[in-house]
Amino acid sequence: MARIALLALCFALPVMAQTPPADAPDASRLVRVPPPMELVDLAVAEVKPAELGRVHQWLAEEPHVAGTPGDERQIERIRKHFFDLGLMTRVEGFRCLLARPVAAELEIVEDAAAPAAPAPAGASQRRGVVPLPVNERNLLEDPSTAHPDLTWGWNAYSGSGDVTAPVVYANYATREDFARLAALGVEVKGRIVLARYGKCFRGYKARFAQEAGAAGLVLYTDPADAGFTRGKVWPEGGGWANDNCIQRGTLNTLPYPGDPGTPGTFAADNVLREDPATLDLPRIPVQPIGYAAAGAILSRFSGAAVPEGWAGGLSMPYRLESGPGWKLRLMVRQERFMGSSANILAVLPGVVRPEEMVIIGCHHDAWGFGAADPGAGTMCLLEAARCFADLARRSIRPARTIVFAAWGAEEFGIIGSTEWVEGHAGELLQGGVTYINLDMAAMGPNPSIALTPELAGLVSRAVDRVPSAADAGRSVLAAIRGDAAAAPRFGALGGGSDHIGFVCRVGMPSVSLGAGGAPGTSYHSNYDTVAWYRATVGEDYASAAMITREAVAIAALAAQTPVPGWRVQDLGRGLVAHLDALLQRCEDESMRRSLETLRPAMESMVLRGEVIDAAIAANPELNRQDDLRVRRGLRSMLQAYVDDAGLDGRPWFRSLIAASDRNDGYAPCMLPLLAEAIADRDVERLERAVERMAAAQDRAEQALRLIETGLQIRNR
Numbered sequence: 001m002a003r004i005a006l007l008a009l010c011f012a013l014p015v016m017a018q019t020p021p022a023d024a025p026d027a028s029r030l031v032r033v034p035p036p037m038e039l040v041d042l043a044v045a046e047v048k049p050a051e052l053g054r055v056h057q058w059l060a061e062e063p064h065v066a067g068t069p070g071d072e073r074q075i076e077r078i079r080k081h082f083f084d085l086g087l088m089t090r091v092e093g094f095r096c097l098l099a100r101p102v103a104a105e106l107e108i109v110e111d112a113a114a115p116a117a118p119a120p121a122g123a124s125q126r127r128g129v130v131p132l133p134v135n136e137r138n139l140l141e142d143p144s145t146a147h148p149d150l151t152w153g154w155n156a157y158s159g160s161g162d163v164t165a166p167v168v169y170a171n172y173a174t175r176e177d178f179a180r181l182a183a184l185g186v187e188v189k190g191r192i193v194l195a196r197y198g199k200c201f202r203g204y205k206a207r208f209a210q211e212a213g214a215a216g217l218v219l220y221t222d223p224a225d226a227g228f229t230r231g232k233v234w235p236e237g238g239g240w241a242n243d244n245c246i247q248r249g250t251l252n253t254l255p256y257p258g259d260p261g262t263p264g265t266f267a268a269d270n271v272l273r274e275d276p277a278t279l280d281l282p283r284i285p286v287q288p289i290g291y292a293a294a295g296a297i298l299s300r301f302s303g304a305a306v307p308e309g310w311a312g313g314l315s316m317p318y319r320l321e322s323g324p325g326w327k328l329r330l331m332v333r334q335e336r337f338m339g340s341s342a343n344i345l346a347v348l349p350g351v352v353r354p355e356e357m358v359i360i361g362c363h364h365d366a367w368g369f370g371a372a373d374p375g376a377g378t379m380c381l382l383e384a385a386r387c388f389a390d391l392a393r394r395s396i397r398p399a400r401t402i403v404f405a406a407w408g409a410e411e412f413g414i415i416g417s418t419e420w421v422e423g424h425a426g427e428l429l430q431g432g433v434t435y436i437n438l439d440m441a442a443m444g445p446n447p448s449i450a451l452t453p454e455l456a457g458l459v460s461r462a463v464d465r466v467p468s469a470a471d472a473g474r475s476v477l478a479a480i481r482g483d484a485a486a487a488p489r490f491g492a493l494g495g496g497s498d499h500i501g502f503v504c505r506v507g508m509p510s511v512s513l514g515a516g517g518a519p520g521t522s523y524h525s526n527y528d529t530v531a532w533y534r535a536t537v538g539e540d541y542a543s544a545a546m547i548t549r550e551a552v553a554i555a556a557l558a559a560q561t562p563v564p565g566w567r568v569q570d571l572g573r574g575l576v577a578h579l580d581a582l583l584q585r586c587e588d589e590s591m592r593r594s595l596e597t598l599r600p601a602m603e604s605m606v607l608r609g610e611v612i613d614a615a616i617a618a619n620p621e622l623n624r625q626d627d628l629r630v631r632r633g634l635r636s637m638l639q640a641y642v643d644d645a646g647l648d649g650r651p652w653f654r655s656l657i658a659a660s661d662r663n664d665g666y667a668p669c670m671l672p673l674l675a676e677a678i679a680d681r682d683v684e685r686l687e688r689a690v691e692r693m694a695a696a697q698d699r700a701e702q703a704l705r706l707i708e709t710g711l712q713i714r715n716r
Contacts, residue, residue, distance in 0.1 A: 030395065031351055031395045031396070031397040032395055032396055032397070033351050033352060033397055033398070033399050033560070034396060034560070035560065036556070036557050036560035036561050037461075037465070037557070039391075039396070039398065039556040039557075039559070039560050040462060040465050040552075040553045040556045040557050040560075041465060042391060042396060042556075043387050043388065043391065043549075043552035043553060043555070043556045044465055044466060044549045044552060044553050046386075046387035046388075046390055046391065046552070047383060047387060047545050047548045047549050047552065048383070048545075049540060049541040049542065049544070049545045050541075051383055051386065052379050052380070052383050052541040052544045052545060052548065053539075053541050055081070055379045055382050055383060056371070056375055056379040056530060056533070056541070056544070057530060058077060059074075059077075059364075059370070059371075059375045059378055059379055059382075060366075060369040060370055060371040060375045060528075060529065060530045060533075061369075062074075062147065062149060062369065063147060063149040063150055063151075063366070063368045063369055063370075064364070064365060064366055064369075064370065065100075065151075065365065065366065065367060065368075065411075066098060066339065066341045066365040066408060066409035066410075066411060066412055066415075067098040067100070067337075067339030067340065067341055067409070068100075068149070070149055071341055071365055071408070074364055074365070075091060075341070075342050075344055075364070075408070078344045078364055078378075078382070078406045079091050079344050081382055081385075082344065082345075082346035082382075082385060082404065083346075085346070085385055085386055085389040086389055086392070086393065087346035087347060087348055087385060087389055087404070088346065088347040088348075088349070089344070089345070089346050089347075090344070090345045090346075090347070091342050091343075091344050091345075092342060092343045092344075092345065092420065092423075093340060093341070093342040094259070094266070094267040094268065094340070094341065094342065094343070094408070094409075094415070094416065094419045095259075095267055095268070095269055095338055095339070095340050096258075096259035096260070096261070096262075096267045096338070096339060096340075096341070096409060096412070096415050096419070097259060097260045097261050097273075097276055097279075097336060097337075097338060097339075098156070098336070098337060098338075098339035098409065098412055099156040099157050099158075099334050099335065099336050099337070099412070100334065100335050100337065101151055101152065101154040101333075101334055102160075102333040102334055102335055103331065103332075103333040104134045104152055104153075104154060104287055104331065104332050104333070105131070105134070105329070105330075105331040106131070106132040106134055106218065106287055106289065106293065106328070106329070106330055106331075107129050107130060107131050107132060107328070107329040108129070108130040108132065108296065108297065108300065108326055108327075108328060108329075109128065109129055109164055109326060109327050109328070109329050110128045110129070110130075110325065110326045111324070111325050111326060129329075130296065132289065132293040132296055132297070133244060133289070133290065133292070133293055134152045134153050134246070134287060134288075134289060134293070135151075135152035135153060135244075135246070135526075136153075136244045136245060136246055136290070136525060136526045136527060137244050139235055139527070141235040141531070142235060142527070142529055142531040142532065144369060144529050144530075144531065145526055145527065145529065147369075150368055150526045152246075153246035153247075153248055153287070153288040153289060153290075154248055154287070154288070154332075154334070155202065155206070155219070155248065155249055155250070155251050155286045155287070155288055156248075156249070156250040156251060156252070156334075156411075156412055157250060157251045157252050157281045157282055157334075157336065157412075158206075158251060158282055158284075158285055158286040158287070158332050158334050159281075159282045159283040159284045159285050159286070159332070159334075160285060160332055160333045160334055161215075161216065161284065161285040161330075161331070161332060162285075162329070162330075162331040162332075163192065163215040163216045163285065163329070163330050163331075164327050164328070164329040164330075165190060165191050165192045165215045165216070165327055165328065165330075166191050166192070166321065166322045166323075166327055166328070167191060167192050167193075167194050167218075167297060167301070167321070167322040167327075167328045168181065168186060168187075168188055168191045168192070168193050168194070168214075168320065168321055168322070169193075169194050169195070169298065169301065169306065169310075169318065169319065169320055169321075170188070170193045170194070170195045170209070171195065171196065171306070171309075171310040172195060172196055172197075172198050172199035172200065172205070173193060173195035173196075173200075173204075173205035173208055173209055173217070173219075174199050174200050174204075174205075174208065174663075175204075175208050175663055177195075177208075177310075178208050178209070178211075178212045180307060181212075181320070182212075184304075184307070184320070186320050186321060188209070188212040188213055188214050189212065189213030189214070190213065190214075190215050191214060191215060192214065192215055192216040192217070192218060192328050192330055193209045193212075193214045193216070193217045193218070194218045194220070194294065194297055194298070195209070195217065195218070195219055195220075196219070196220055196221065196222040196225065196294075196312055197219055197220065197221050197222070197225065197226075197247055197288075198222075198225050200663065200664045200665065200666070201253070201495075201496075201664055201665030201666050202219060202247075202249050202250075202251060203250065203251040203252055203253035203282075203665060204253055204663060204664065204665055205217065205219065206251045206253075206282045206284065206286050207253050207282070209284065210282060210283060210284050214284060215284065215330075216284050216285045216286065216287075216330040216332075217284060217285075217286045217287075218286075218287050218288075218289060218294075218297070218328070218330060219247070219286065219287070219288045219289070220288065220289045220290060220291055220293065220294035221241050221245060221246075221247050221290065221291060222291060222294070222312035222313055222314070223241070223243075223291050223312065223313035223314060224311075224312040224313030225312070225313075226240060226241045226521045226523070227240055227241045227242070227243070227245075227291055227313060228240060228242075228243075228313070229313035230519075230520075231519050231520065233245075233520075234520060234522065234527055234532055234535075234536070235531075235532075235535070238519060238520055238536075239518065239519055239520020239521070239522070239532060239535060239536030239537075240519070240520045240521065241290075241291075241520075241521060241522070241525070242290070242527075243290050243291050243292035243295075244290040244292055245290050245291075245522070245525045245527055246288050246289060246290050246525055246526070247288055247523055247524045247525060248288060248367040248368075248524040248525070249288075249367070249411070249524050250411060250412050250413050251281070251282050251286060252281065252412065252413035253280075253665065254279065254280060254281070254413070255649060255650040255652065255662075256418075256650070256652035256653075257413055257414040257415070257418045257500050257501065257652075258413065258414065258415050258418030258419055258422065258501070259413075259415050259418075259419060260274070260276070260279050260281065260413065261273035261274045261276060261279070262274070262419075262422075263652055264422060264652055265422060266419050266420075266422050266423035267415070267419045276336055281336075285330055285331070285332035286332065287330055287332055291314060294314070295314045295316065297322075297328065298314060298316055298318065298319070299316050300322065300323075300325075300326060301317075301318075301319035301320075301321065301322050301323060302319065302321075302322070302323030302324075302325075303319045303320045303321030303322065303323050304319060304320050304321070305317060305318070305319055305320070306318040306319060306320055339409075341365065341408035341409040341415070341416060342408050342416070343405060343406065343407050343408050343416045343417070343419075343420050344364070344405070344406040344408075345403055345404070345405050345406075346385055346403070346404040346405075347401060347402075347403050347404075348385075348388050348389065348392060348397075348398065348401065348402045348403075348404075349401050350397070350398050350399050350400040350401040350402070350559065351397045351398070351399060352399035352400070353399055353400045353401075354400070354401045355401070355430070355431045356400040356401065356431045356432075356433050356564075357400065357401045357402075357403055357427070357428075357431050357432055357433060358398075358400055358401070358402050358403070358433050358434045358435075358436070358555050358558045358559045359402075359403045359404075359405055359432070359434070359435045359436065359502075360381055360384050360385075360402070360403070360404050360405070360436045360438065360551055360555055361381065361404075361405040361406070361407055361417060361435065361436070361437055361438065361498055362374055362377035362378045362380070362381040362405075362406060362407070362437065362438040362439055362441070362498070363377075363378070363406070363407040363408070363409075363410030363411070363416065363417070363439060363497075363498055364378055364406040364407065364408060365408055365409055365410060365411050365412075365416075366411065366528070367411060367524045367525075367528070368524075368525065368526045368528050368529075369526075369528055369529045369530070370528060371522075371528050371529050371530045371532060371533040372440055372443060372522055372523070372528050372532075372533055372537075373439070373440040373523060373524065373528060374410070374439055374440055375530075375533070376440050376441055376442040376443055376533070376537070376543075376544065377437075377438035377439045377440050377441040377442065377547075378406060378438070379442075379544055380438050380441055380442060380544055380547045380548040380551060381404060381405075381406060381438050381551075382404075382406075383544075383548045384404065384548055384551045384552050384555065385404040387548070387552050388402055388552065388555075398555075398556065398559035398560060399559055399560050399562075400433060400558070400559040400560075401559075402555055402559055405417070405420070407420070407498050410439070410497070410498055414497065414498055414500055414501070416498075417498035417500075417501050417502075418500065418501045418505075420501070421501030421502060421505055421506060422501070422505070425505070425506055428502070428506050428508055429506055429635075429639065430635075432502070432506065432508040432509075433509070433558055433559075433564050434455065434458075434508075434509050434510065434511065434554065434555070434558040434564075434565075435499060435502040435503075435508050435509070435510040435511070436510070436511055436512075436513065436551050436554055436555060437497055437498055437499040437510065437511070437512040437513070438512075438513055438547065438551060439496075439497040439498060439512070440514070441513050441514050441515060441544075441547045442515055442537070442541075442543040442544035442546070442547045442548075443514070443515060443516050443517075443518050443537055443543065444469075444515050444516040444517030444518040444537060444543055445468070445469040445470035445515065445517050445542065445543055445546075446470060446479070446515055446516050446517035447463075447468065447469070447476045447479055447480055447513075447514070447515045447546065447547075447550070448480070448491065448513075448514045448515065448516065449463070449480060449488075449490050449491065449511060449512070449513055449514070449550075450490060450491030450492060450493045450511070450512045450514075450668075451490050451491075451493060451509075451510065451511040451512070452493055452503060452509050452510050452511070452574075452657070452658065453570045453571050453573065453574025453575070453577075454509055454566040454567055454568070454570050454571040454574070454638065455509045455510070455511055455565070455566065455567075455570075456488070456490055456567065456570040456574075457565065457567040457570055457613070458554070458557055458558060458561070458565035458566075458567070459490070459511055459554055460477055460488055461557060462550070462553035462554040462556070462557045463475065463476040463477045463480070463550050463553060463554070464476070464477040464478075465553055466546065466549040466550050466553055467546070467549075468546065469515065469542040469543050469545070469546040470517075476546065476550055491512075491668075492578075492658065492668040492670055493510055493511075493512055493658055493668060494658060494659065494660045494661060494666070494667055494668020494669060494670075495659075495660025495661065495664070495665050495666050495667065495668065496660070496665065496666040497512065499512055500660060503655060503658050504653045504654070504655045504658060504659050504660070505652065505653070505654055505655070506642065506654070507638050507639060507641060507642040507654070507655050507657070508638075509564075509566055509638065511554060513547055513550050513551060513554075514547075515543050515546060515547055518536050518537040518538075518543075519536065520532075520536040522536075561620075562620040562621060563616050563620065563622075563627070563630055563631065563634070564631070564634055564635075566634055566637075566638065567609065567613045568605060568608065568609030568612045568613055568634075568637065568704070568707070569605070569606050569607075569609030569610045569612075569613050570609070571605065571609065571637070571638075572602055572603070572604075572605030572606035572607075572608075572609050573606055574657075575602040575605065575657070575671075576599070576602045576603060576606065578657070578670040578671045579595060579598060579599060579602060579671065581670065582595060582670075582671060582674055582675055582678060583595055583596075585678065586678050588678075588681065588683070590683060591678060591683060591686055594686055594687060594690050595674065595686075595690065597690060597694070598690060598693055598694060598697065601694075601697040601700075601701065602697070605700065605704065608704055608708070611713055612704070612707055612708065612711060612713065615711040615713055616630065616711065619711065622710065622711075625710075626709075626710040626711070626712070627710070628710070629706050629707065629709055629710030630706075630707050630710035630711060632706060633703045633704065633705075633706035633707035633708075633709075633710060634703070634707060636699070636700075636702070636703035636706065637700050637703035637704065637707070639699075640696050640697070640699035640700035640702075640703055641655060641656045641657050641696050641700070642654050642655055642656070643655075643656055643673075643692060643696065645692075647659060647672055647673055647676070648673065648676065648677075648685065648689075649662075650662065653672065655672075656671065656672070656673055656692065656693060656696050657670065657671065658670055658672070659672035662676065671693070673689040673692060673693065674686065674689050674690065674693060677689045
C-alpha cells in the first residue's frame with residue numbers, strides 16, 4: 001500500500017513524468033538508512049556554494065512571468081535539472097486565470113492657464129501634458145535590463161480604464177489611512193489615489209481605494225522605505241531602489257489563494273470554473289511607478305499638509321490634495337486570460353516509510369529575471385535536491401520520501417502550490433510530515449524562521465547543526481536565539497507564500513526559512529538580476545549556503561525520526577501564547593471570560609505533552625500496535641484543529657490555528673476564528689467560535705488519549 005500511495009502521488013494524472021536515467025538511485029539496491037543526526041550532518045556537508053552560484057545564473061537568465069514562453073522554458077530547465085540528478089521527475093500542468101499588460105500611460109494634464117510643470121529627466125513633453133515614466137530605464141552597468149521580454153511596471157488583475165482626475169495622497173493606503181482621510185474631510189470619491197508601498201499587501205490598497213470611491217490608484221516605492229534615505233542606490237554604489245525602480249505584483253485579494261476560478265478544486269483543463277466576470281477582482285485601474293514620477297506628482301500638490309507620520313523621504317512637502325490647475329491622467333489596459341503553467345516535482349522515495357512525505361518547495365515564476373524573488377529560494381531548493389540525490393547515489397537514503405517542488409504562478413496569487421494541495425489533499429492528510437518553504441529565502445546573513453508550533457523542537461535540533469552565515473562560530477539556532485538563555489525566536493506562519501495551502505488548508509506542519517540583512521532591495525522590479533544580487537547580497541553565496549543547509553538539515557531530521565517529530569508540548573504552548581495575545585487585544589470583559597474557558601485544555605496539552613514527548617524520545621522504537629496508536633494519535637491531534645466548515649466568510653481556510661490576515665494578506669492571523677470575531681466586536685459570533693474551538697480541543701483530547709495508550713502512559 002505504501003508504494004501504491006507513492007506512485008499515486010507521482011504518476012497518477014496524465015501529465016509529463018519521466019523515469020530517471022540508469023545510474024539513478026534505486027530502492028532495490030542495498031542501501032543504508034543512517035540515524036537521524038548522522039543524515040543531518042551528511043546532508044549539511046554536501047552543500048556547495050559554487051554549485052548554488054552556477055544554478056543561480058541559469059535560473060535568472062531571462063524574464064519568466066507565469067503564462068509566458070519564458071515560463072515554459074524555465075519549467076523545462078528545472079525539469080531537466082531534477083531529471084539529470086536521477087530523481088523521479090513529474091511536470092504537473094494546470095490552467096488558471098492570469099493577466100497580462102496591454103498598455104499604460106500616466107500624465108500630468110495642466111489647465112490651459114497653468115504654468116508648465118517640471119518634467120522628470122528623460123520625459124518628452126508636449127504642451128499642457130507631462131508624461132511620466134511607467135518603466136525602468138536600462139542600465140549600462142547591467143545590460144540584462146535591456147532584455148526585450150521585460151515589461152513596463154504593472155499590477156496583475158488591475159482594472160482597465162482611462163481616467164483624468166485630481167489626486168489624493170493616502171500614505172500607505174491602509175484601511176486606517178482611508179479612515180483618517182475621511183475624518184479630515186478629504187474627498188476620495190472620483191479622484192486618483194497616490195499611495196506608497198508598505199504596511200499591507202498591495203491588493204488591499206486597491207480594494208480599500210475602490211471601496212472609498214477612488215477612480216484609480218497609483219502606487220510607488222518611497223525612498224524612506226526602500227530608497228536613497230536607506231543607503232546608496234543601484235547601481236550607484238549600493239543596492240537600494242533608485243528613482244525609476246518599480247514594484248510589480250498581483251492585486252488578487254479573493255478570500256482564497258490559488259486559481260481565481262476554481263476555489264477548492266484542482267485547476268484541470270476540464271473543471272467547472274467561476275465566470276471571470278463575477279470574480280471580485282479590481283475594477284479601477286492601478287499603476288505602479290518609481291519615486292521620480294511620484295515626486296513629479298507630489299511636487300505640484302498645494303493642499304493641506306499630511307498628518308504626522310505620513311511624510312516620506314522625498315525632499316518636498318507632503319500634502320493631502322493636488323489642488324487646482326492640473327489633473328492626473330491614468331490609463332491602464334490589461335487582458336485577463338486562461339493561461340498555463342506547471343509545478344515541477346522530483347521525488348526521492350523513502351526506504352522505510354515511503355508513504356510519508358517531507359516536502360521542500362519554492363516557486364519558480366517571477367516578475368522579471370527573478371534573481372532574488374524567487375531565485376534566492378529556488379537555487380536553494382535545487383541544491384537541496386542535488387545534495388540528497390548525491391547521497392542516494394552513495395546508497396545513503398532517507399526513511400521517508402522527500403519531494404522537491406518548484407511551484408508555478410505563485411506571483412499571481414499562490415496558484416501552483418494551492419492547486420497541488422487541493423489536488424493531493426488526501427495524500428497530505430495521510431502522509432504529510434513537514435513542508436519547508438524557501439521563497440526569496442537567501443537575502444543576507446541574518447537568519448529568520450517561521451513555523452507551526454509543533455515543529456519548534458525538531459527545527460531547533462536541526463538548525464543547531466548549521467553554521468550562521470554572519471558568524472561561522474555560531475549556529476543558526478544561536479543566532480536566532482540571541483541570548484543564550486532565551487528560547488528561539490520563531491515567527492508564526494500566515495500569508496504571503498506557498499506554505500498557505502499546507503498550513504491553512506490541510507493543517508500540515510510547516511516551516512518557512514529566510515535570511516535578510518543585505519543593504520538594498522530590487523523587489524519585483526526589472527533590476528532583480530544576478531548582477532544586482534551578487535553586488536548586494538554577495539558573490540560568495542554564503543547566505544544561500546546557510547539556507548540550503550537549514551533546509552536539508554530539517555528535511556533529513558523530519559525524514560529520519562522514527563515517530564514524526566511533532567512535539568505536543570510545543571503545540572500546547574503555541575496555543576496558549578496565541579490565546580494570551582488575543583486576550584491582550586480584547587477589551588470586552590464578556591469576550592475575555594469566554595476566551596478564558598479555552599485555557600484549561602490548552603494548558604493541559606502543555607503538561608501532558610511534556611510527558612508524551614519525553615516518552616517518545618525515550619522509546620523511539622515501539623511495537624507495531626503501539627506505534628500505530630502513537631502515529632494515528634499525533635496526526636489526529638493536528639487534524640483536530642482543521643474544520644471543514646472553514647472560517648466565517650473565508651471557508652477555503654480550514655485551520656483554526658492559522659490563516660492570513662484578512663486585511664493585510666502577508667501577516668499571520670492566529671486563532672483566526674476567534675481573532676476575527678474579536679476584531680469585529682461580534683459577541684455572538686465569538687461565542688460560536690469558542691464553541692467550535694472547544695470542539696476542536698475535545699477532538700485533540702481524544703487524540704492525546706490514543707497517544708498515551710500507545711506509550712502506556714496512565715492518564716492522570
